[in-house]
Amino acid sequence: MEPTIVVHGGAWAVPDSLAEASVAGVKAAARDGFAILKIGGSALDAVELAERALEDDLAAFDAGCGAVLNTDGEVELDGKTLAAGAVSSVRNITHPVTLARAVMEKTDHIMLTDRGASQFAESIGITTVPTDALMTESERREWEHYKKYAPEPNPFCSVRGHDTVGAVALDHRGNLACVTSTGGIRNKMVGRVGDTSIIVSGGYDDDQSGAVSCTGHGESIMKVTLARLILFNMELGNRVCLARDAVDVSLAYMGERVQGGGGAIAIAPSGDWAARFTTQRMVWATAKGESLFYGLDPQDMFEEKLSK
Ligand code: ASP
Numbered sequence: 001m002e003p004t005i006v007v008h009g010g011a012w013a014v015p016d017s018l019a020e021a022s023v024a025g026v027k028a029a030a031r032d033g034f035a036i037l038k039i040g041g042s043a044l045d046a047v048e049l050a051e052r053a054l055e056d057d058l059a060a061f062d063a064g065c066g067a068v069l070n071t072d073g074e075v076e077l078d079g080k081t082l083a084a085g086a087v088s089s090v091r092n093i094t095h096p097v098t099l100a101r102a103v104m105e106k107t108d109h110i111m112l113t114d115r116g117a118s119q120f121a122e123s124i125g126i127t128t129v130p131t132d133a134l135m136t137e138s139e140r141r142e143w144e145h146y147k148k149y150a151p152e153p154n155p156f157c158s159v160r161g162h163d164t165v166g167a168v169a170l171d172h173r174g175n176l177a178c179v180t181s182t183g184g185i186r187n188k189m190v191g192r193v194g195d196t197s198i199i200v201s202g203g204y205d206d207d208q209s210g211a212v213s214c215t216g217h218g219e220s221i222m223k224v225t226l227a228r229l230i231l232f233n234m235e236l237g238n239r240v241c242l243a244r245d246a247v248d249v250s251l252a253y254m255g256e257r258v259q260g261g262g263g264a265i266a267i268a269p270s271g272d273w274a275a276r277f278t279t280q281r282m283v284w285a286t287a288k289g290e291s292l293f294y295g296l297d298p299q300d301m302f303e304e305k306l307s308k
Helices: 016-038 043-056 096-106 114-123 137-146 218-224 226-236 243-258
Strands: 004-012 077-081 085-090 111-113 165-170 176-182 203-206 210-216 262-267 273-277 281-288 291-295 302-305
Touching: 004 016, 004 043, 004 262, 004 273, 016 043, 016 165, 016 281, 016 291, 043 096, 043 165, 043 176, 085 096, 085 114, 096 114, 096 176, 111 114, 165 203, 165 210, 165 262, 176 203, 176 210, 203 226, 210 218, 210 226, 210 243, 218 226, 218 243, 226 243, 226 262, 243 262, 243 273, 262 281, 273 281
Parallel strands: 004 210, 085 111
Antiparallel strands: 004 165, 004 281, 077 085, 077 176, 165 176, 203 210, 210 262, 262 273, 281 291, 291 302
16 A cells, blocks of 8 residues: 555635645645654554644644634634544643544543543543643634624634644555544634534544545534545445545535535545545645645645655
8 A cells, every 4th residue: 555644724714824834734744644654654643643743733723722712712622533532622631632542542432521531631641731721822812802703604714713633544554544633613602512523524434435534614514424424425436436526525515405614635445535625725735655745725736745
């Protein structure tokens, strides 16, 4: 198998002021994850490392530190990795993706939330931080500015910031993995859980049909179980269907049935990959062979040599 990793930094109307930092962030994360695959590492290790890099990126992404705030001005993070572990509504963990992996590997459960997730983190030595440590000054200012507004019903065509991060990878043994991590939607209700930590909605992987990570309007994504729908469409194509077609058909269905916008990255077991969206923009990067591909606007497909 030719190792491949695809990462995204969220589907929305990324403003020009964030474009450069977002592109740089996904390119760096794809390179980091690919370095693991190149030395024979697993798809799971690769997506976790890439995701941690995105969660650490304060300037560009809504995950980990720097996430958007809820109506009470707090951070509540959701994250997931397969097969299958998830956390939701965590307020004191810098890397929800690592905690989600621990849920998968060290418990008999699939999802832990809020207080239970923090207790578990502490019990296995994952460092917890004061909630304030996850808040950036710029998010606090945005929250002050927008707190008088309810979250938009489908905010994904606006420039109100929200940029979930995700990664999917195929390793040389043919194993697939996916991760997704988010702070959710600005001014969400306290306790709101979006699609990101919900297996089959915000992400799904199955070595036999593919790996997917989604972004966009969480309520719409959950209504159509977008990640599973994409894999279903890939399966319908008898695994010869292009990942790109499966993502496009599924996003179009979500638009028609529930008027939701979003995006997804996917890899088929063959290594065929896609990064597609129906929002104005979605930043993404793919590392495969000798090349790094990346884009932000709908028709973008830039390529540079990984050795650069
Ligand atoms: N899907 C995420 C949520 O609704 C947000 C995003 O993808 O930007 O929480």
